Amino acid sequence: MQNFLDRIAQIVGAQHLITAAAATQKYTTELRQRYASECRAVVLPADPEQVAAVVTCCAAAKVSMVPQGGNTGAVGGAVARREQVIINLGRMNRILEVDAANYSMRVQAGCVLADIQQAARRHERFFPLSLGAQGSCQIGGNLATNAGGINVLRYGSARDLTLGLEAVLADGRRYCGLSNVRKNNTGYDLKNLFIGSEGTLGIITAADLKLFPLARAQAAAVVGLQDADSALALLSSLRAATGDCLTTFELMANIAVQAAVAHIPRQSDPLPQQHPWYALIVATTSHTAAESDDAETALQRQLESCLAQAMQQDIVQDAALATNDRQAQQLLRLRENIVTAQAFEGGSIKHDISVPLAQVPEFLRRAQHAVQAAMPGARPYAYGHMGDGNIHFNISQPPDMERAAFLAQAPQIHELVHEIVHQLNGSFSAEHGIGIAKLDDMKKYKDAVSLALYQQIKRAFDPHNLFNPGKVNP
Ligand code: S2G
Numbered sequence: 001m002q003n004f005l006d007r008i009a010q011i012v013g014a015q016h017l018i019t020a021a022a023a024t025q026k027y028t029t030e031l032r033q034r035y036a037s038e039c040r041a042v043v044l045p046a047d048p049e050q051v052a053a054v055v056t057c058c059a060a061a062k063v064s065m066v067p068q069g070g071n072t073g074a075v076g077g078a079v080a081r082r083e084q085v086i087i088n089l090g091r092m093n094r095i096l097e098v099d100a101a102n103y104s105m106r107v108q109a110g111c112v113l114a115d116i117q118q119a120a121r122r123h124e125r126f127f128p129l130s131l132g133a134q135g136s137c138q139i140g141g142n143l144a145t146n147a148g149g150i151n152v153l154r155y156g157s158a159r160d161l162t163l164g165l166e167a168v169l170a171d172g173r174r175y176c177g178l179s180n181v182r183k184n185n186t187g188y189d190l191k192n193l194f195i196g197s198e199g200t201l202g203i204i205t206a207a208d209l210k211l212f213p214l215a216r217a218q219a220a221a222v223v224g225l226q227d228a229d230s231a232l233a234l235l236s237s238l239r240a241a242t243g244d245c246l247t248t249f250e251l252m253a254n255i256a257v258q259a260a261v262a263h264i265p266r267q268s269d270p271l272p273q274q275h276p277w278y279a280l281i282v283a284t285t286s287h288t289a290a291e292s293d294d295a296e297t298a299l300q301r302q303l304e305s306c307l308a309q310a311m312q313q314d315i316v317q318d319a320a321l322a323t324n325d326r327q328a329q330q331l332l333r334l335r336e337n338i339v340t341a342q343a344f345e346g347g348s349i350k351h352d353i354s355v356p357l358a359q360v361p362e363f364l365r366r367a368q369h370a371v372q373a374a375m376p377g378a379r380p381y382a383y384g385h386m387g388d389g390n391i392h393f394n395i396s397q398p399p400d401m402e403r404a405a406f407l408a409q410a411p412q413i414h415e416l417v418h419e420i421v422h423q424l425n426g427s428f429s430a431e432h433g434i435g436i437a438k439l440d441d442m443k444k445y446k447d448a449v450s451l452a453l454y455q456q457i458k459r460a461f462d463p464h465n466l467f468n469p470g471k472v473n474p
């Protein structure tokens with residue numbers, strides 16, 4: 001093993017080969033701390049050539065690898081075992097090119113998502129992938145998990161935002177699929193095999209991303225709702241009225257909003273009374289009126305009129321509309337803070353499900369009933385991307401229940417919730433991926449033909465199972 005590590009050190013430089021347990025800890029600490037993780041070494045290559053050389057060296061030594069970006073995943077996709085090498089792409093963080101005329105940008109896999117968003121803005125362009133971990137997650141990991149976030153409603157997931165990519169294969173060869181043309185109909189769509197494969201088919205080293213016109217005007221609001229049926233009705237009327245200006249429609253249960261108010265400094269309830277449900281609404285337009293504030297005023301007026309009508313129809317109980325960007329950012333921060341606030345409410349059994357839009361209220365009814373019948377006192381802490389039918393139906397610990405005993409019930413609760421999702425023709429993993437957390441669900445809910453095809457693809461790309469073994473494929 002020492003010779004092997006010496007060879008790795010020769011490739012990346014001794015200072016970019018980390019073996020001391022204390023130093024590898026940041027790479028083996030999993031975000032939700034549900035999975036133990038350790039490793040033989042962490043390797044930080046500087047460029048795709050070094051990635052290919054490291055992979056070739058690992059393949060020759062039959063050492064399996066865990067590709068890793070910002071290590072912000074939610075399903076244990078980047079946890080490692082003691083004999084494995086973690087290949088972390090963090091050093092490969094260059095914005096290679098921004099082609100504003102082509103509405104595209106070429107980035108290395110280790111670029112932090114927030115840096116990509118800012119680089120696009122500097123060129124008067126918008127990169128719409130936006131999620132809570134954007135300050136530390138890396139685009140390579142976003143692509144590997146086909147990340148979603150709060151703008152999927154209008155712009156789609158990571159897969160929809162990618163024009164081309166390059167990756168290192170399990171035998172060290174490089175797949176060179178970088179391409180910034182929007183139409184490229186030449187053979188199988190290999191790009192989309194790597195996207196969402198969670199590092200099990202190849203290590204993404206760079207990508208060509210789609211850019212969009214910068215929003216010239218934004219309107220944002222938080223509304224109070226009686227129930228999820230009202231949220232569904234509001235979503236439908238907003239989409240009809242604003243067309244594709246609607247970028248974000250996030251549902252938040254009252255328990256989540258009040259937890260943020262209780263636990264997050266300077267977080268208040270945007271509405272004077274509490275409501276069973278809240279929704280965060282953001283609409284933007286890139287139309288440039290004579291003055292950009294005309295466009296902003298027009299969009300805000302449109303949203304205001306929509307919400308006023310919904311209030312008359314008793315769909316919306318109350319509304320807080322942002323009148324400037326600072327207030328809009330405050331409303332967006334509420335959505336981020338409800339995620340953070342969960343941890344202050346004890347243990348959390350989390351879900352990342354999706355159902356057809358019209359089934360969201362029915363899912364919430366059935367799931368709440370089933371969970372509370374199975375575990376009296378369980379507190380559904382539901383929020384998420386209602387615009388995509390994607391709900392994080394998280395369960396917070398009953399106050400009088402011991403944390404470990406509560407978390408030990410997770411498999412049973414997952415089974416209850418995912419069975420309801422299955423009955424409603426939904427998905428047990430909407431945006432976070434499979435990792436190791438959802439392997440049982442893959443076995444249970446994916447059809448035999450799909451599972452067989454996944455295995456055939458995995459064997460074709462990684463015949464010696466060196467890339468992230470034990471992930472995604474049950
Ligand atoms: C969200 C973030 C991950 C989590 O806030 O939409 O996808 O921890 C989640 O739930």
Ligand code: ZN
Pocket residue numbers: 148149384385392431
């Ligand atoms: Zn989410």
